[in-house]
Amino acid sequence: MRTQIVAGNWKMNCSLDESLHLLNELKLKDFSKSNAEVIIAPPYTNLYPIHQNLKNSSIKISSQNINENESGAFTGEISPKMLKSVGVEYVIIGHSERRAIYNESDALLAKKVTAALKHDLKIMFCVGEVLEQRKAEKHFDVVKEQLEKGLFHISASEMKNVVIAYEPVWAIGTGETASPEQAQEIHEHIRKVLAEKYNQDMANQTSILYGGSVKPNNAKEIFAKKDVDGGLIGGASLDADSFAEIVMSF
Numbered sequence: 001m002r003t004q005i006v007a008g009n010w011k012m013n014c015s016l017d018e019s020l021h022l023l024n025e026l027k028l029k030d031f032s033k034s035n036a037e038v039i040i041a042p043p044y045t046n047l048y049p050i051h052q053n054l055k056n057s058s059i060k061i062s063s064q065n066i067n068e069n070e071s072g073a074f075t076g077e078i079s080p081k082m083l084k085s086v087g088v089e090y091v092i093i094g095h096s097e098r099r100a101i102y103n104e105s106d107a108l109l110a111k112k113v114t115a116a117l118k119h120d121l122k123i124m125f126c127v128g129e130v131l132e133q134r135k136a137e138k139h140f141d142v143v144k145e146q147l148e149k150g151l152f153h154i155s156a157s158e159m160k161n162v163v164i165a166y167e168p169v170w171a172i173g174t175g176e177t178a179s180p181e182q183a184q185e186i187h188e189h190i191r192k193v194l195a196e197k198y199n200q201d202m203a204n205q206t207s208i209l210y211g212g213s214v215k216p217n218n219a220k221e222i223f224a225k226k227d228v229d230g231g232l233i234g235g236a237s238l239d240a241d242s243f244a245e246i247v248m249s250f
């Protein structure tokens with residue numbers, strides 16, 4: 001059975017105090033009632049204090065980005081080793097905001113994937129089309145190409161450390177969600193692409209998350225689809241009650 005995951009991407013929100021406040025609220029929730037693994041991705045500055053405050057909790061920590069180099073003259077960047085040293089278990093790679101705002105190419109993302117795996121970090125690898133590509137019905141091809149160029153250089157055994165997050169860019173932070181049927185259709189496609197590249201077993205074991213305006217009122221319906229194994233949550237993850245309700249959808 002695949003791991004069901006609900007991950008909260010806090011993006012560039014929350015000062016240290018705000019992060020710890022949100023964390024304390026989350027710690028009061030009884031996530032043991034849910035079947036989902038819970039991950040939070042706070043901003044870099046808050047990773048270590050959050051790690052320190054998470055002792056004895058099942059909540060896992062992710063970073064929102066990673067640099068592909070080991071160390072050196074890369075002002076403003078954070079290496080895999082640094083992330084590992086502050087208790088990070090997952091890294092988000094290829095988020096559409098990194099692709100669009102910071103011009104991160106598929107080739108760069110492929111290097112980040114290699115660097116993360118080298119340091120035993122698990123990956124949430126994001127793919128997804130923009131509105132024009134969806135309207136032109138190119139979303140299946142776009143997602144396949146993103147996987148081929150950014151991820152498929154790794155081996156089947158390395159894929160065990162990868163979760164895929166499908167996030168249609170037109171649904172991120174817009175309040176517009178892919179319908180459960182639209183999500184299922186493309187998640188099924190992603191699984192088929194994984195099976196063609198690797199094998200059916202590996203494809204069946206890979207968790208594929210949906211992201212894009214997931215809220216307490218739509219999570220259950222989306223997560224009920226057979227190829228949707230959870231969610232990567234933005235806005236709603238900044239409110240402990242909303243995030244907990246989404247987690248409890250499993």
Ligand SMILES: O=C[C@H](O)COP(=O)(O)O
Pocket residue numbers: 009095167171172173174175211212213214232233234235236
């Ligand atoms: O990483 C999370 C996604 O970008 C979704 O964000 P959102 O839930 O605010 O639409």
